[in-house]
Amino acid sequence: MILRSRRPRELDWYQAGAMLFGDWGTSRLYVLGLCFYYTHHASFWFMLAMSALLVWLAWAYYVICRLHPDGGGVYSSAREHSRLLAVIGALMLCADYIVTAAISTLDAFHYLHLPRPEWWSIATIVAIGFFNFFGPRKSGTLALVVALLTVLLTLVIASFAVPFLPQARVDRLPSHPTQVWISFVHIILAVSGVEAVANMTGIMKHPVPRTSRLAIFPVVAEIAILNLVLTLAMCAIPADFLGSGNPELQYEARKESMLRAIAEYYVHPYFAAAASLLFAFLLLSATNTALSGLVSVQFMMARDKELPSAFLQLNGYGMPMLPLVVATLVPLTLVWIFPDVEKLAHLYAIGVVGAIAINVSSTALTRQKDIRGYERLGLGLLAALMLAIWLTIAATKVEALVFALFVVGAGLATRWLVQHRGELTDRLPSPLRKAITPAPAEGPPPASTAPPSAAPKPEYAYEPKGIVMVAARGGNPSLLQFAIEEAKNRQAELRVLFVRQVAVVPMGPEEEENSTDWKEDPEASRLFTEVERLAKEAGIPWRWVYTTGHDVGEMIVDTALTHGADVLILGASKRGPLWKAMKGDVIQEVGRRLPEGTHLRLLIHA
Structure with missing residues (x-):
């Protein structure tokens, strides 16, 4: 007798919110510095526009969660229209997860001010992959504790900075619209992590619309409001402090660990060092989540016969081994090739923006009847904006386009081989075909399929009474x-x-x-x-x-x-x-x- 498992729905709104913050909220730790690096003292206006986009995205993903209560994110929503589109969306999400794991680990060791952070990052990714070999851990409560402590420390930093906000230097936006648009696209990696909530709905407590709403909107409010306060605080810090004594380096010297610099200036260096330990832990938690997401996407695609069945093979702890190896090796290779937060940021946004664009547009065109007209319009406009951002990234950052094409191309090539395996095998010479064709697995004899009247009734010592x-x-x-x-x-x-x-x-x-x-x-x-x-x-x-x-x-x-x-x-x-x-x-x-x-x-x- 084989039973199908009934998925446990135990994720409450505060747990889902903590997990979402662990993905989405970590972007602050590198977005602040990169925003200052790219847009200088006009950062406030760009962060204000980004905060508006984050709120729009939060609303959109609430709609997506309501319409797709079984999870799956971009893969599930796009699959309503096309299996190929769903695979492309999932591969875009994989590209995002890969860079998330790489940039989060690297930035964690920048916050800790350790030498050669790239080597620490590579070793840590290997260690996280090793621990994931033993399957899932009890992490819901830990995620909640880390999220609350991070919010608390960030509030402390912001409260110390508030009296100095009137001193912030806020420059005007660049005069050329093209320059404004490209600068805005530079900080679009702030949206990374929002897709995580759409993947959680399958384990959220019912009713999913209520649980997802309570999880999403407090998180986006914290991110949007505190990002603006911290941006003003950043713009009020003297240039010689940000440049470590050299005002000419104020925009680049602290770009990998800006929140630590803000804490040092407004609170105390000892407080900043202690807070950085928690910030680093939060970033490493995001790395672990990204690796788990990579494994889940590969496993899900293999389950749907979009990837080889080898991706379904589990170890003794229930972990798919081949997806775990891929999820560990690819990010650490990326850190080895691009050992710089700024260079990784160039690769970052194209994956998540592509996945968001596919997810939002697929939901806007859904055949479900319970989507309202204004929701279709809002989702459609957002999809058009995200597509424009994606095209801008592809046009201005060649390395990002090459990276995305490599990930999508590798995935689609593997999918094509799976779908045409029989045809390719038939074309091989007979000896080689026999060598690569697996022998039938040996196991216990199959259960009898004879009708009850025809099957011999076994003799037992008693008639069962319980x-x-x-x-x-x-x-x-x-x-x-x-x-x-x-x-x-x-x-x-x-x-x-x-x-x-x-x-x-x-x-x-x-x-x-x-x-x-x-x-x-x-x-x-x-x-x-x-x-x-x-x-x-x-x-x-x-x-x-x-x-x-x-x-x-x-x-x-x-x-x-x-x-x-x-x-x-x-x-x-x-x-x-x-x-x-x-x-x-x-x-x-x-x-x-x-x-x-x-x-x-x-x-x-x-």
Whole structure:
């Protein structure tokens, strides 16, 4: 028996808001310095225009979240119109994630004032990839704490700067409209991170429109208002301080760590150093989120047969290995090639602007009936603006266009090979075709498809009077033996539950997520064979239940209650306290999720 997992919807608005801030809010840490570098003391006007655009985008993504409550972001919205457009949008998002991971890690070590920040960045990306090998960690509460502390420290900096704001030097905008437009496009990377909220709707608590609204608008209000205050504060700092003693370097000396410079000037250098530790942690958190996003997009595309099936292969912790390797190697290679925040910023915006343009335009043209006329108009105008920005980036930053074309071209080439694999294989010489064609996987014999009347009825020692369910993952024969004895003593049917954790963020429609065949899972196949042998020797009735999901505890409880189990047996974990702190304890999670007054009894086998 194979069950499809029911996606847990436990993300409340404040958790979603914290995660959105971790993506969107981090842009302040490099946008302030780059805005001052490109637009000098006219920065306030450009930041004011950018704040208006951020509010417009927040409204647009609230509409997108309302219309696409199952998540998936640009991939889901564009797929309503064209699979090819959806793939291009997803690859644009991948380009954004790649640069996000690279620039966030590099800027983190600029804030820490460490020498050779590019080498620290490369080592850190490798370390983050290594930790992701072990699957998801408990990060919702941590994201909330980090977000609140960051907002608090930023408010402290802003409050110390407010008395000096009248001293800010605010120059007029350049006289030529083209120069104004190009300068505005230079700081468009401030929009990066907004796409994250559209990918969260699949795990948000119902009703999704309310949850997404409460998550989005407080975040954009904080970003827009504090960015303006900090921009004025930046323009009020003397040139010799910003230039580290050389006024001629005031626009470039602090461009990688401007918020630290503002904290040093208005509060205290010690406070700035302490705050920079938190800012660096927030930037590294954005790196981790970007790597997770890269893995999820690749896995989702492979699930839809847009990438090779090798991208679906999971390790023992539920993490897709090939997507993780790609998500780790590509950003660190980018840091190695472009070890400068300004150069990475040139590559940054083209991916996210392209993804936003596709997502917003696809939603404006959606066939759904519950979109209002003014929403179509607002989304359409925003899509036209984002397309104009994308074309400007492509025309003025050749390296960004080459980077985007490389990412999209590599993805589309791989997709073409997947779609034409059979034709290409048939053209190969016979010996080579046999060498590259995988042999049929060996596994347990398929379940009988004969009608119940024709299938031989197995003989058991008793007629089952209840259900005992055991959650097992193999490697614990004493647990299986204990479950068999418990079922025999109670004269109950044994149901063996195998939960294959899929450690990627759920994206896209829920009904498409879980098509895994347990016969293709080697660990599950071995467990099936072992249970079949033990149950036959004991002469007890039993059934096999296989399911996949992101949250193991949620799946165990949901499956046990759905099957009407009387007893649920779990094996005690031998993991240490550090592992449990990072990954959570399944037994505690199951106990927490059991409803009050349930007839289901929980037994722990030590």
